[in-house]
Amino acid sequence: MMSEEVKDAVKTEVEADEEKQEKEQETEKETTAQPDDDKDMLIGKKDKEIEELKGQVAILKNEYAKAYADTENTRKRLQKEFETRSKYHIQSFALEVLPVLDNCERALAQETNDEAYRKGVEMIYNQLRNALQKEGVTEIEALNQPFDANWHQALMSEECEGVEPGMVTQVLQKGYKLKDRLLRAAMVKVSA
8 A cells, every 4th residue: 555655645746846847837938928028128119219319310410411501601601791892892992082083183184384283183193093903993994985884874965977876975074993893984975
C-alpha cells in the first residue's frame, strides 16, 4: 500500500509542479505582454512627438524664411534709397542756384564799358557753371531741336517759313537736368 501512497504523493507533487509551471508561464506571458504593449504605447507617443516637432520645425523654417526675406527687402530698399539720395543730393541746392546762374547770364548779355566788371561776372558765372557740372547738372539742349514735352515747356508758338512744325525756334529760359532727372524744363517757343 505504501507504494500506492507514494505513487499518489508523487502524482500530487507532479501535478502541483505542473500547476506551478503553468502559473509561471501565465505570469510570464502577462509580464512579457505588458512591456510589449507599453513599448508600443511609448513608440506611438514618440512618433506623435516627432511629428509634432517636425510640424513646429516646418513652421519655424517658414517664419525664418519670411523674416529673412523681409530683412533682405528692407536692406535692398534702404540701399536703393541711399544710392538715389547720393545721386541726387544736390537737387534742392541746384534749384536754388539756377536763378543766380540765369542772372549772371543776363548780366553778361548787357553792354558795358567796364571790362573788369564784365570779366568778374564772367568768372563767377564760369565757376558756378563748372561746379554744377561736376555735380551732374547740365543744360538741356533745346534750340533747333524737336519739341520734347519731357524736357521742354512751350510758352508760345509761331509759324516760321523754312522750319518744320514742332521745332524749338527760341529758348526763353534755359532748362537743366541733374544726371538723368529733370531739374527745370526749358521754356521755349515752338514752330507751328
